[in-house]
Amino acid sequence: MQLNQATDYAFRVVLYLARLPIGEVASGLIIAESQNIPRRFLQKIMRLLAAAGLVKSYRGAVGGFALARRAEAITLYDVIVAMEGPLGIHRCLTDRSVCNRHCGEECPVHQALAATQDRLAADLAEVTFAALAAKTNNFNRG
């Protein structure tokens, strides 16, 4: 019931990219050093974020990464799904047969957890990186 380290890193990466001037790219090395992320490990993270369409990559000598869309359109939920796959707090909710094995079609545990998961997802989807970046700016200036 915990987000993994790679997702943790991914939050920082996206937040970092969200604060870059539009049109600017950051190389993997710059991102890794500024965020204290092992450089090799960062490559894995960037590949997942790129595959999910959250960041764009630019190869070559002055390549790097930038957000693939506006920071207003990227949420905590997006990053979590990109890194860890579809949200599924319980086996019931990803594999229906798990639930049925124990308590039949209309399992009350399933129902309660499904409702909880939906609220969690909605909650996470309300937090955009534009909002997070704005907060970062505030306390950095203060």
Add this chain to the structure above:
Amino acid sequence: MQLNQATDYAFRVVLYLARLPIGEVASGLIIAESQNIPRRFLQKIMRLLAAAGLVKSYRGAVGGFALARRAEAITLYDVIVAMEGPLGIHRCLTDRSVCNRHCGEECPVHQALAATQDRLAADLAEVTFAALAAKTNNFNRG
């Protein structure tokens, strides 16, 4: 970001015990067979539930397990914490130094996830096993 199999089983166990007549105990064997849980594995689960004070155990020839308090006073949240320890969807929230390593004292990612986690916990703590047991009765009778 997923509850593990043992927690899954634990939900079923507590729900099962919640439906027993008050004063009745169920042996590990009975619980295991009725809920399709490997018998040996169930022992681990019961130990955690007992250690958390959710169930009471009775040793000896006619021993077994029963809820340690009323089903109205046991929630999904209680069982999750008993099985997996304190809720911590993000490292930030259990180990503050993780957060600070990346973005200083007032990390916006930390704040957003903390708020989300609080809502998740509150959500889970609203679902009692008395309520779940009542639903179980309904669809079993229908």
Add this chain to the structure above:
DNA sequence: CCAATGTATACTGAACCGGTATAATATTAA
């Protein structure tokens, strides 16, 4: 060309997961 970048794949040690095994301890009934 060549240096700087991202891409792809595979590896590794440690931890965790799901489950099993065995021996010990406690209680009850005969």
Add this chain to the structure above:
DNA sequence: TTAATATTATACCGGTTCAGTATACATTGG
């Protein structure tokens, strides 16, 4: 007292995931 039925404690095991590393390759700008 003894046998049967329970829970308790501890250790083990194979497989998967986690966090990170290594290596070889492809692309681009100068």
